[in-house]
Amino acid sequence: MIPIEYFLTFAAILFVIGAYGVMAKPNTLIVLMCTELMLNAANINFVAFSAYMTGAPAVYGQVMVIMTISVAAAEVAVGIAILLNAYKVRKSTNAEDLTSMRW
Amino acid sequence: MIILDYVWLVPLIPVLCFVIVGFLGNKMGPKMAEGGFLVIAGTAASFVIALLCTLEYVGFIGDGGLYPDAVTNSITWFSVGSYTLTFGYYIDILSCLMMLFASFISLMIFTYSLGYMHDQGPRQRRYFAEVALFLTGMLGLAVSSTLLELFIFWEIMGLCSYLLIGFWSFNHPEGDDKADNAASAAKKAFLVTRLGDVCLMGGLFVLFFTMGGLEYTTVFNATNLANAWAANSGLLTLAALLIFGGVIGKSAQFPLLDWLPDAMAGPTTVSALIHAATMVKAGVYLVARCFPLFVLEPNVMLFVAIIGGVTAFFAATMAMNNMNIKKVLAYSTLSQLGYMFLSLGAGGYMMALSIEVTGGQIIIQNPEYFTIGCLGYAAGCLHMVNHAFFKALLFLCSGSVIHANGTEDMRLMGGLYKQMPKTAITMLIGTLSIAGFPFFAGFFSKDLVLDVVFEAFHETSANVNYLFIFLWFLGIVTAFMTAFYMFRLWFMTFMGEYRGHHCHGESPKSMTVPLMILAIFAFGAGFALLLGWDGVFTFFGNHHTEGEVLQWIVGGWDRPNVGIHWIEELFTNWKTYVTIVLVIVAIALAYLMYVKKSINPGKFSKDGQSWLYRTISNRYYFPEIYNQFSWKLGYDVARGVDFIDKQIIDGTVNGLSNAVCGSGDLMSKAQDGNLHTYASVVLGGIVVLFVAVMLLFFYGGVF
Incomplete structure (x- = not known):
């Protein structure tokens, strides 16, 4: 069996990549994708812990992951819809151009 | 107790008049003369009820047997903790006296106002509403049964004096300067009396703390007083001094005397009201009412006497060279009020020496001193009544003169005797009365006052008696000055040649008839002494000598027909003849100066240039x-x-x-x-x- 550290390290790398993308990428579409990466990093952790866990029903982690995936799907749908409308108004999906929601 | 149960109507009727005239007067139609008739009718009703109450109280009607116990009744106002505040009436001879003369003189003044204020048109409504409220204050003060209730009415009077002194603070008939003057005089009166009122309020707080209540039946009960004195004599003395501070403000005594001459900016009828029937008399009433408290400490009474004597002298000097007919009268009021406090203070001092507070009892140790104290008390109150009559008369006469001449400056009058004989004769009666000419009202009371002060000199110990002989001397000099400046006023106004521009002639009947009625009283009020005055003033409380429990009766407390005795003493006493001679000399001096012109008054003052003259005409720089x-x-x-x-x-x-x-x-x-x-x-x-x-x-x- 592959040791759990491998899964956790992989998930951490994935999460850091996602976090880097959210903070650094100018294109909002890529930012959205990177949030998906971060979510999936968490999902991997869930599944890994679920598989290695003893003494409790093994499906707890998987149930959580399915929940996360469905919520993430909805979130992406809403996010891309907002993004499309923003693009119609601003002719840009750049995060630097979408800064009017402030003081 | 047929009518006495309804004595609360006495202050209630004027306040109803105030409400009706003040708030509904514009709906009454033009025939009501802007509320004047209604207020006069209400005042007359109050006077009649007050008269009936007095008659019942002294036993002429009804079952009798009330006198000399106070008749008191009250309702609960509200409760704070364990203490219940009450609101009620308290009738004894002093209250009756106050009600009677306040309502009667107000009735005369209001009737006179019909003529005097006639040219004011719709503003008369405001005037009559305010004077009705003013009278409410005075009558309420006279019948109230607690010091707190008294304080409320006291403040109502303060408010009304402010409103009425400032009656001409806009649309003054003589222009805007006078209007500003009236406004600032009103403010001055309000603020200066407020200074006293704060003292009074503090006194009431202290008194409440020491006595546990403010009802007369609690505060002036001999046992309560004796116990409180044993427990806390310092605080009681403080309370008495603070209450007297309130009196100094209200009655315009020595340090706070300056607002009263300025208050002349109001209509003359208002001056008459303030000086004769209401306001300044409230202070005298309060001292007389608080006598049982004040006599506990001789030095408080000494203070009262000194303030009175000094005010009498100072005010009289200021009246000597004033050219304004109303201001001379204002200073004479101050001076006469000083006499009242001098009398109450000197008498109270003797009474304070005569009593001893021990073991929860107030014991009269020296009946002789106590009798002198009774005389002081009675003389002060009698002078208050007499002064009310002659001062109302004098002010109304001066109002009549001002009405006809349109000026208050005596240099622009003269020779008015021919043009307005009724005013001249009535004013002469008032002048003789205030000057203390024999057999006029002022003569009896003023000489009794001086008699008391001299007795106090005779009887007291070495150091205090110098003070009393000094006060007596001030009193004698003041009597001389009073006669001089009052006759100076009368001669300058009514004798010689006319120096003014135009005189309308005699005033209408609504003005001269009250003058004649008041003139009768200004002459005859002193003969009230012939009624006997047996125990005519009472204190609530007990007097213990040799275990015997007595009412603490002031007046002829141990002697029948004491009034007649006093008159007898008055005429068998060399001091009385000294004052009579002084008065006659003063009248002669005024005659020579202002009618015969054989003595030039300018000679004494270096034609108004001497420092004394300037000091006096600047009111001793008091305003400064x-x-x-x-x-x-x-x-x-x-x-x-x-x-x-x-x-x-x-x-x-x-x-x-x-x-x-x-x-x-x-x-x-x-x-x-x-x-x-x-x-x-x-x-x-x-x-x-x-x-x-x-x-x-x-x-x-x-x-």
Whole structure:
């Protein structure tokens, strides 16, 4: 069996990549994708812990992951819809151009 | 008790008149003469009820047997903790006397006002409403049963005096200067009396603390007083002094005397009301009412006497060279009020020496002193009544003269005897009365006052008696000056040649008839002494000698027909003849100066240039001292307070709000709308939290 550290390290790398993308990428579409990466990093952790866990029903982690995936799907749908409308108004999906929601 | 149960109607009827005239007067139609007739009818009703109550109280009608016990009744007003505040009436001879003369003289003044204020048109409504409220204050003060109730009516009078002195503070018939003058005089009267009222209120607080109540039946009960005196004599003395401070303000005594001459800015009828029937008499009433409290400490009474004597003298000197007919009368009021306090104080001093407070009892040790004290009390009250009559008469006469001439300056009068004989004769009667010409009302009371002071000199110990002989001397000199300046006024107004521009002639009947009625009383009020005055004033409480319990009766407390005895004493006494001679000399001097012109008055004053003349005509620089005092002290204190308010208090508040706003502005810069910033902050926060949790986990030992 592959040791759990491998899964956790992989998930951490994935999460850091996602976090880097959210903070650094100018294109909002890529930012959205990177949030998906971060979510999936968490999902991997869930599944890994679920598989290695003893003494409790093994499906707890998987149930959580399915929940996360469905919520993430909805979130992406809403996010891309907002993004499309923003693009119609601003002719840009750049995060630097979408800064009017402030003081 | 047929009518006495309804004595509360006496102050209630004028207040109803005030409400009707003041708030509904514009609906009454033109025939009501702007409420004048209604107010006069109400005052007449009050007077009749007061008269019937007095008659029942002394036993002429009804079952009798009430006198000399006070008749009192009250309802609960509200309760605070264990103490219940009551509201009620308290009738004894002093209350009856106050009700009678206040309502009667007000009736005369209001009738006179019909003619005097006739040209004021619709403003008469305001005038009549306010004088009705003024009368309510005085009558309520006379019948009230607690000192708190008295204080309420006292303040009502303060308010009304403000309103009425400032009656011409706009649309003055003689122009805007006079209007400003009236407004500032009103303010002055209000503020100066307020100074006294604060003292009075403090006195009531102290009294409440020491006696546990403010009802007359509690405060003036001999046993309660004796116990409180044993427990806390210092506080009771303080209470008496503070109450007298209120009296000094209200009755315009020595340090606070300056508002009364300025109050002449109001209509003359208002001056008559303030000086004769209401307001300043309230102070005398309060001292007479609080006599049982004041006599506990001789020095309080000594203070009262000194203030009275000094005021009598100072005010009289200021009247000597004034050219304004109303101001001369105002100073003479101050002077006569001084006589009243002199009498009450000297008598009270003797009474204070005669009693001893031991073992929860007030024991009269020296009946002889006590009798002198009774005489002082009675003389002060008799002078109050007599003064009310002749001063009302004098003011109304001067109003009649002013009405006809359109000026208050006596230099523009003269020779009016031919044009207005009724006014001249009635005013002569008033002048003779105030001057103390034999057999006129003022003669009896004033000479009794001087008699009391001389007796006090005779009987007291070495150091105090010099003070009393000095006060007696001031009194004698004041009597001389009074006769002089009053006849100076009368001669300058009615004798010689006319120096003015135009005189309308005699005033209408509504003005002269009250003058004639008042003239009868100004002549005859002194003969009230012939009624006997047996125990005519009473205190609530008990007097113990040799175990015997007696009412503490002032007047002829141990002697029948004491009034007749006093008259007898008056005429078998060399001092009386001294004052009579002085009065006649003063009248002759005034005659020579102002009618025959054989003595030039300018010779004494170096034609108005001597420093004495200027000092007096500047009122001893009292207004100046007030101004400087209030300017220097009041203005600087106000500036200091202003600094604290603006810089420190407002500064704190503004600084706090500026700090909040500024930091908010600063923080809002962080909200730049950039997605990456937000995401970085969120992640950074998470990292910080994570690190903190880890550190706690490893080193803190939290988990």
